[in-house]
Amino acid sequence: MQALLDVILPVFLILGAGYAAARAGLFDDRAVDALMRFAQNFAVPCLLFRGVARLDLSGAYDPGLMAAFYLGVMVSYIAGYLGARAFFGRTSVDALSVGFTAAFSNTLLLGLPITERAYGAAALAGNYAIISVHAPILYGIGITAMELMRAQGAGRPVAALARQIARALLSQPLVIGILAGLLVNLTGLPLPGVAWSAVDMLVGAAIPAALFGLGGVLNRYRPAGDMRAILMVCTISLILHPAVTLALGRIFGLGTDHMRSAVITAAMAPGVNAYLFAHLYGAAQRVSASSVLIATGLCILTTWGWLHVLP
Numbered sequence: 001m002q003a004l005l006d007v008i009l010p011v012f013l014i015l016g017a018g019y020a021a022a023r024a025g026l027f028d029d030r031a032v033d034a035l036m037r038f039a040q041n042f043a044v045p046c047l048l049f050r051g052v053a054r055l056d057l058s059g060a061y062d063p064g065l066m067a068a069f070y071l072g073v074m075v076s077y078i079a080g081y082l083g084a085r086a087f088f089g090r091t092s093v094d095a096l097s098v099g100f101t102a103a104f105s106n107t108l109l110l111g112l113p114i115t116e117r118a119y120g121a122a123a124l125a126g127n128y129a130i131i132s133v134h135a136p137i138l139y140g141i142g143i144t145a146m147e148l149m150r151a152q153g154a155g156r157p158v159a160a161l162a163r164q165i166a167r168a169l170l171s172q173p174l175v176i177g178i179l180a181g182l183l184v185n186l187t188g189l190p191l192p193g194v195a196w197s198a199v200d201m202l203v204g205a206a207i208p209a210a211l212f213g214l215g216g217v218l219n220r221y222r223p224a225g226d227m228r229a230i231l232m233v234c235t236i237s238l239i240l241h242p243a244v245t246l247a248l249g250r251i252f253g254l255g256t257d258h259m260r261s262a263v264i265t266a267a268m269a270p271g272v273n274a275y276l277f278a279h280l281y282g283a284a285q286r287v288s289a290s291s292v293l294i295a296t297g298l299c300i301l302t303t304w305g306w307l308h309v310l311p
Contacts, residue, residue, distance in 0.1 A: 008300055009300070011114055014208055014211040015214055015215040015218075016215060018215025018216045019218055019219050020215070021215070022215065022216035032213055032217060032219075035213040036216075039210035040210070043202045043206035044109075044210055045174055046203050047202075047203045048181060049178070049184075051128040052177075053181040053184040053185050055129070060125040060129040062129070062254070062255075062258055063252075064253065065129060065254060065262055068245050068252055068262050069266055071248055072242070072245035072266050073103045076103040076240055078099065080103065080233060081096060081099035083229075084232075084284070096142070096145050097277065097288060098287055100138070100274060101270045101291050102232075102237050102270070102291075104270050105271065106268040107131050107134050107268060108271070112207070113207050114303060115260065115264045119260055123260060126262060126265075129261075132178045135172060136178075139172075143164075220289075222293075226286055226290070229287050230294060233287065234295040242263050242306055245262050249262055263306060264310070269296040269298070270288070271292070272292060
């Protein structure tokens with residue numbers, strides 16, 4: 001119970017405050033969009049920049065950590081795709097979107113603050129390692145699969161497809177922040193203290209602003225229809241992914257900190273980016289949006305359970 005009160009509820013109270021404010025009309029859609037643009041385009045990229053720039057690359061990028069988490073991602077993606085095709089008769093394009101939603105954990109806005117509150121800032125190296133390649137890997141797989149599916153019979157050149165995928169990835173502010181952090185880390189490029197102070201100020205606003213804005217975004221979604229498909233996505237995201245990651249982490253002999261980072265990150269609900277992907281391709285949007293909303297609520301209890309399972 002203490003973990004629920006001290007670790008999980010403060011994160012969801014901020015998210016719930018944003019939801020309630022938007023629901024009551026105190027925080028309209030334009031304000032929500034503006035706050036999310038600030039968080040996603042400026043504050044959170046600064047958070048990722050600082051985290052990656054100061055990351056011990058040799059210690060953080062443990063092959064077992066990355067394999068345990070991302071093999072779990074692939075199992076979740078395949079389970080979501082096959083479930084949508086076999087049980088719900090979805091088209092291949094819709095099934096790819098459902099699989100993407102099931103696999104795309106909210107590593108940043110939920111996984112990072114919950115891990116920090118549970119185990120302290122010193123335990124976040126594994127989180128940053130996972131996050132630093134999360135969007136490129138997931139978007140790379142998702143966009144490539146979608147574009148290949150849509151390009152069947154269209155005769156599109158491979159080079160043009162590769163350029164489109166690269167543009168989609170490199171235009172994301174989160175990816176830019178990660179790449180800038182890697183550049184500073186690898187080159188040892190010195191930044192003046194005043195620059196770090198400004199970055200630290202933005203970083204301080206990143207998670208609270210993003211969580212409050214996320215609550216406002218979730219207010220727009222309404223669970224409607226497709227409930228069995230939505231529950232399948234929630235089960236894959238909140239149960240299957242962390243269970244596979246935990247099992248693989250034990251096989252690979254992960255240390256305590258990396259095991260915590262991998263499993264807690266895997267146990268998070270799908271992020272809003274999963275819905276944005278569905279919206280981008282006009283595929284399974286209702287399933288994706290409702291899954292983000294419902295899984296985020298269920299995540300309060302399931303995360304509590306995973307915290308008890310972990311060392």
